[in-house]
Amino acid sequence: MVDSLPALLLAGLTFTVPLTLLSFTLGLLLGLVTAIVRLFAPAPLVAIARLYVWVIRGTPLLVQLFVIFYGLPSLGILLDAFPAALIGFTLNIGAYSSEIIRAVISSVPRGQWEAAYSIGMSWPQAMRRTILPQAGRVAVPPLSNTFISLVKDTSLAAAITVPELFQTAQRIVATTYEPLILYIEAALIYLAMSSVLSALQVKLESRFARYGGFLEARA
Template identity: 90%
Template sequence: MPNWLQLMADSLGPLLWAGLIFTIPLTLLSFAFGLILGLITAIGRLFGPAPVAAIARFYVWAIRGTPLLVQLFVIFYGLPSIGILLDAFPAALIGFTLNIGAYSSEIIRAVISSVPKGQWEAAYSIGMSWRQAMSRTILPQAGRVAVPPLSNTFISLVKDTSLAAAITVPELFQAAQRIVATTYEPLILYIEAALIYLALSSVLSALQVRLERRFARYGGMLEANA
């Protein structure tokens, strides 16, 4: 077996383990918390009082207008200067959550706004409250539209977690860096890490297609029964 192939085979286990223990949990937790934050932010901008809407707009403006890497550095390296100390993983989780929250809020705000006003009127006409109309009528319709862009955001997040290596989170990419430090074979190890990210993204893209088809069939059934 060629030396480069043997090196890839030997390093595959540690890379996959780092992905399983850190990359995947960081991705799932960040996306879940970010989605909740994005929903709250979007609702605050659309329906909240002026001060809440202003705070939500400022948050989205600040996060979308600055690089994710800088945000991670501010949280992990900057906050200790004012007495706030965070371990690497929680710092990365906060950074990615804030970032996903800002971007997903714009998606959610757009899809909620795209639901025809007649749907609100129909919900109110049968006695629903605002909360019931939102949860039973508006969000289910908006959710079908939001699946493709939110799925793309999730896939991008999988790749963006490699930035956590910059704040010492021992995820997949940093595992590759550590192996490079002992083998002095950066090209082989970084290509292997890239292939793993590519495999993850390909699997998620395939799942996204299936999810979109399922929602499309569900939407067709609703329209047929309307």
């Protein structure tokens, strides 16, 4: 177990962490665009956004990864394992985060829009300076949960040969024949990462709560 720990940690730092951070960042941007389209865009674009969310949320993530990595080559689209996983996780996070963002933007009172317009703000200014800051505070808990789930979901990338933490554990098992020890070790590393992120989430939520109370007191 001690001998395998450095290899597992290196795989986590080299593949699991970058895959998580890149997928979440890109997925969050995609989710924001999708949410704005569904709330404010013309009907044809809304239909496309709804179709995207419906397909991604209605199919398993593992199947999506297989379609991208194993299916697209039949159309002449060849992707390495890491980019394929990045695309798959980004699309998945984008669909789920778009629903969160759409809900929190919709929860901002209409009076906030009217107040922004009354002082001469344009729509982009109102969105950037008034709506998104308020919506972001509400979105922190669900988006944080999505991020923590993504850390664990990256283990599915092992199925398309990404040498992340879990696949590294599988490779070591193939030579040591100690599956129980190795898989428990991998599980403990995931547990440690999730625990750290959960603690950071609590602090972040507390900070945003204090900030929100300050704004309400000023108002």
